[in-house]
Amino acid sequence: MAAVSRGLLRFSLAGRSSSVLSHHRLSASALVQQCRSRGFVSLQENEVSARVGQKRVFQRALINRSSFRQFSDAASPSKETEVLKQLANIIDPDLGQDIVSLGFIKNLKIAGGTVTFDLELTTPACPVKDQFKKDAEMYLRELNWVTEVKLTLTAQHKKSGPLGGKGKNAGCPGLKQVKRIIAVSSAKGGVGKSTVAVNLAYSIAKLGGKVGIFDADIFGPSLPTMVSIEDPKVGLSKDNDAMLAPLEYEGVSLMSYGFTAQALKSQASIMRGPKVASTVHQLLAFTDWGELDYLILDFPPGTGDIQLTICQEASLDGAVIITTPQKLSFVDVVRGIEMFDNLSVPVVGLVENMAYFDCGCGQRHFPFGPGHREQLEREYGTPHGFIVPIAGDISRGSDSGKPVALLPEGECEELKKIYADLAAAVVQEVSKQSEKPELPPMVEYDDKTDKVIIRPSEGEPVLWDPKELRTRCTCAKCQSCAPGTDTKRPPPPPPAECWPTAIDSKGRYAIQITWNDKHQSIFPYKLLKNMQ
Numbered sequence: 001m002a003a004v005s006r007g008l009l010r011f012s013l014a015g016r017s018s019s020v021l022s023h024h025r026l027s028a029s030a031l032v033q034q035c036r037s038r039g040f041v042s043l044q045e046n047e048v049s050a051r052v053g054q055k056r057v058f059q060r061a062l063i064n065r066s067s068f069r070q071f072s073d074a075a076s077p078s079k080e081t082e083v084l085k086q087l088a089n090i091i092d093p094d095l096g097q098d099i100v101s102l103g104f105i106k107n108l109k110i111a112g113g114t115v116t117f118d119l120e121l122t123t124p125a126c127p128v129k130d131q132f133k134k135d136a137e138m139y140l141r142e143l144n145w146v147t148e149v150k151l152t153l154t155a156q157h158k159k160s161g162p163l164g165g166k167g168k169n170a171g172c173p174g175l176k177q178v179k180r181i182i183a184v185s186s187a188k189g190g191v192g193k194s195t196v197a198v199n200l201a202y203s204i205a206k207l208g209g210k211v212g213i214f215d216a217d218i219f220g221p222s223l224p225t226m227v228s229i230e231d232p233k234v235g236l237s238k239d240n241d242a243m244l245a246p247l248e249y250e251g252v253s254l255m256s257y258g259f260t261a262q263a264l265k266s267q268a269s270i271m272r273g274p275k276v277a278s279t280v281h282q283l284l285a286f287t288d289w290g291e292l293d294y295l296i297l298d299f300p301p302g303t304g305d306i307q308l309t310i311c312q313e314a315s316l317d318g319a320v321i322i323t324t325p326q327k328l329s330f331v332d333v334v335r336g337i338e339m340f341d342n343l344s345v346p347v348v349g350l351v352e353n354m355a356y357f358d359c360g361c362g363q364r365h366f367p368f369g370p371g372h373r374e375q376l377e378r379e380y381g382t383p384h385g386f387i388v389p390i391a392g393d394i395s396r397g398s399d400s401g402k403p404v405a406l407l408p409e410g411e412c413e414e415l416k417k418i419y420a421d422l423a424a425a426v427v428q429e430v431s432k433q434s435e436k437p438e439l440p441p442m443v444e445y446d447d448k449t450d451k452v453i454i455r456p457s458e459g460e461p462v463l464w465d466p467k468e469l470r471t472r473c474t475c476a477k478c479q480s481c482a483p484g485t486d487t488k489r490p491p492p493p494p495p496a497e498c499w500p501t502a503i504d505s506k507g508r509y510a511i512q513i514t515w516n517d518k519h520q521s522i523f524p525y526k527l528l529k530n531m532q
Contacts, residue, residue, distance in 0.1 A: 079110050079145070083117075086139040090132060094432040099132065102435075106154070113147030115140055122431040123180075124155040124293055125209030127424035155293075171313050172285035174243060178212070178292045180430055181314055183345070186322040187336030188329050189301035192353040193322040194222035195398050196388070196422075197298040200320065202405040203416075203423035205252050209293035212246060212253035214284055216310060217300035218276050221258030228401025234259045237288035244287045250406055255287045277309040284314065294427075303339045311343045318348035318430045320422075321382065325355055325371030337380055347382045348429040349422060355387040378474040381510055381524030384425035388418055440525045443511055445500045452500065452513075454528050466515075470494040473521035492519070 088098040106118040169175040184197035205211040215223035227249040237243040246253040319340045323333040352373040356366045373385045393412045397404045442455040452464040478491035495517045502514040510524040
């Protein structure tokens with residue numbers, strides 16, 4: 001914690017950023033060789049040398065600007081320039097850049113009026129891939145000489161994790177071909193976490209990704225009940241007899257302690273903590289998962305040994321948090337969010353389960369109150385919040401081994417859409433985090449000018465009067481409602497003289513400012529970035 005009486009007070013993640021960036025530095029010759037192998041012949045070694053050691057994003061921008069030059073050196077520079085100019089009209093909604101600058105266009109060839117190229121996306125489960133394909137066809141058809149467009153969709157996951165992909169999951173041989181690992185966690189039992197995890201997995205599979213599910217709960221495995229496998233018995237891998245072979249149901253790979261011989265004999269799981277952690281590690285690390293785009297980890301409740309073991313041994317790309325409207329669930333789920341924050345795992349989605357039901361009278365009822373999803377979004381900046389209703393079809397599907405996401409077309413379409421939207425949001429957020437992680441702003445208080453200064457990673461700094469900033473507080477006390485109503489109470493007034501005494505990081509998504517009257521304000525980075 002940074003604490004002062006009154007003086008220059010500053011919070012920054014610069015130290016962490018510089019250590020992360022050091023993993024992405026290349027030698028001059030290595031970068032030149034990489035550029036030449038991709039056709040970027042315009043870069044010379046002495047030009048690159050001056051840039052070695054700078055931020056990776058600068059190197060990417062340098063390479064991307066050369067994309068046009070790469071193609072313009074080919075046989076028909078004028079036509080290829082026209083093609084790239086048209087394709088540059090297509091903007092990736094998550095990354096905010098055109099697909100040409102992002103380097104998505106590969107193997108461009110022109111023969112007469114036929115344009116052939118690969119569109120390399122960041123994930124095969126990209127929710128907007130069909131729209132990209134449609135837009136590319138439309139824009140290229142605007143060129144009067146184009147008679148045919150041959151577009152092939154491909155995917156190449158970007159490296160992620162604290163080592164940028166180097167040494168990722170090194171202690172887990174079964175995970176060496178798994179590209180993305182997403183945890184589904186609640187830190188509280190009985191909130192429907194496993195139901196969400198299974199439906200999320202099958203919804204991602206419907207988008208086109210190769211998916212697996214790992215049930216990490218030893219004492220109460222849910223997966224054997226939620227999927228109806230005819231012969232649910234774990235065997236050895238055909239390719240490696242030192243590894244376990246995952247089971248499969250409807251195209252998704254599965255592994256759970258509930259599929260082991262001991263569990264199938266209905267023997268109780270009586271283990272101490274170290275034995276439990278060891279069993280989870282063996283099932284996760286020594287299952288021959290093969291090549292997967294996404295592995296969904298259904299975490300057990302809590303924030304103890306099992307959760308820490310998984311987070312330390314497997315490089316997680318994101319976490320989806322499950323909660324219910326009750327305050328008791330909210331208190332526990334905050335601990336889960338903070339655990340992932342401390343382990344540098346981004347939260348990529350939030351689900352408030354069993355939130356409401358639709359009555360036959362046409363009204364929607366919230367039996368457990370309005371919930372805390374909006375408060376979690378305000379205080380922690382958790383993205384992509386969803387609410388799931390209390391629905392008998394969800395329960396019946398899980399109990400019968402046929403998840404809602406797998407029901408035939410025309411059945412439970414509204415429920416399937418909720419899980420499909422969640423899957424699309426999670427896939428997009430994970431790709432966004434790996435491709436273009438947002439750097440948090442630096443926040444400081446300058447006693448000389450009596451201003452709180454917010455310095456975003458891009459753009460000009462914004463100066464705030466401390467008292468004015470205090471009125472924008474998003475903490476629960478300042479955003480609370482009068483008892484029994486939806487009317488917000490006026491926030492407590494700031495003192496006549498108001499200044500920060502401490503500025504702290506609150507996970508990956510927010511900062512906490514302690515004021516001279518001991519009040520603590522929480523400001524998500526996203527809110528700080530957009531505040532004017």
